[in-house]
Amino acid sequence: MTDDPIALREAIRAEALALGFAACGFARADATPESAARLDEWLESGAHGSMEWMEARKTHRGRPQGLWPESRSLIMLGMSYAPPEDPLRLAGEAGIGRISVYAQGADYHDIVKKALKALARWMIDRAGGELKVFVDTAPVMEKPLSAAAGLGWQGKHSNLVSRDHGSWLFLGAIMTSLDLPPDDAHDDRCGSCNACQAACPTDAFPRPYVVDARRCISYLTIEHQGPIPEEFREPIGNRIYGCDDCLAVCPWNKFAEDAAANRAFAARAELAAPELGDLLALDDAAFRAVFAGSPIKRIGRDRMIRNALIAAGNSGLAGLLPPVRALLDDPAAVVRGAAVWALARLDPSAFAAEHACRATGEGDVTVVNEWNVAVAKAAVAR
Structure with a gap:
């Protein structure tokens, strides 16, 4: 155990990288006070569609200390899943179903949470304190918090963009009762680029940085339970689970190294390019x-x-x-x-x-x- 908080922060960062995370940053638990108001505005517009769970826990989601008052610091972590091939390469393959890159391999929830728990155990052994780990399913706004922790910035497609990993990061969080020095928040580097907005097949962005889930192919093919509205059926094309278009065209992806070496996220052959005829028979x-x-x-x-x-x-x-x-x-x-x-x-x-x-x-x-x-x-x- 060390009494030097800066040394402890850097030791945590080194351990995170050793456990397979590609990025690790630190923020105060109250680092994004504007998030609650932005969430309220988005929910009031109805852009969350049928995702009632987002509204049900908005008090917790709006600020980390609303979820756990004892939290003092946040450790935000990213694990790269940069694909080895162009995610848009199957757009013209009519008999093939296109599955979003993130879902072609093992469930990222399991992989990221396993690494988070390993880091949490290391932290408790090294520095004590209380902590909680979160991966996607909890009411935590990982993207603005990751931006506050210096991992990247929220791009105009609303997802996190990294200078080193493009738009291909799975995010996880550790809340801790320890007081750890924060990293500097990341500046927005989108500039005048609107490639992600222009790439969306269903015009799901009413304005930059805001997505209307009701028009988003990822929402329609994953979260939406009823018939898909007819106006979106033809634009969906051969996408059968999610959509990578706005992520795949991000210019910052050119700096992302192929994450295929992380075999945990390697695409399974039967999910990389499934035949529609086989799927329809299931x-x-x-x-x-x-x-x-x-x-x-x-x-x-x-x-x-x-x-x-x-x-x-x-x-x-x-x-x-x-x-x-x-x-x-x-x-x-x-x-x-x-x-x-x-x-x-x-x-x-x-x-x-x-x-x-x-x-x-x-x-x-x-x-x-x-x-x-x-x-x-x-x-x-x-």
Whole structure:
């Protein structure tokens, strides 16, 4: 144990890097007093969509000491997952489902939390005090706090950007009762660049630094539980889980080293470029088997099949007609509705035949609406 807080801070930083973190910074627990007001404004606009949990714990989320009053210092940590290949390379592959880079390997929650706990144990042995560790699932605003701790800055896409690691950092936090000297906050280095704003397929940025989740493909394919609003289906293209576009075009990524050496985040072959036909055939048991150990597992089979059906409808591939038609009989209404839309896009004649024998027997109002909207569009097209 040392009485020198600066020496202790640097020893913690060195240990964090030894444990696999790419960045480590320190901030006071009250470092971002403006965050609560910004969060309130965002929530009041409704931009969080159906993520009620963000509003339910906004008092805790707005400031760290609202979550744990005893906290004095924050240790903000970043673990790089910079991809070895261009995340946008599969944009034109109609039969392939695109999965966001962060979800192609093992669940980052488990990996980052394991390293955080190891660092926490080291800190207790070295300096004592009380502490708590957090990875994403707790009401902690990691991005502004990481900026306050000097890891980077919140870019115009609202995610953290690092001079050394681009937009590819998983973030974690340790709150501690120890008083540790803070690092300097990081300046905004976006300048006049608006590449991330221009890259968004669904115009999810009402203004720089603010994202409207209701228009964001990551939200729509992961958090949103019902039918995907029709205006966003075609722009989704072949994205079936998340979206990397705003991150992937960030110019600061050119300084990020390939993190493939960190095998924990290496893409699994079956998730790097999954065939839509294979995904559409998954029942619940097969879904759980394919996505075991993946963060994707938490959205459940029905949402994944919904997403794959949207991609199938955008594909123009007649070979996907058999699995799409089979899903018209799926037990889940959200799957049946997406299958209606996909079938209408892939083969209007097959759609007309199925409508003639199925639509009157459908008991779910959202699926009936899918049939009616598709029929109306077909009539206009004629």
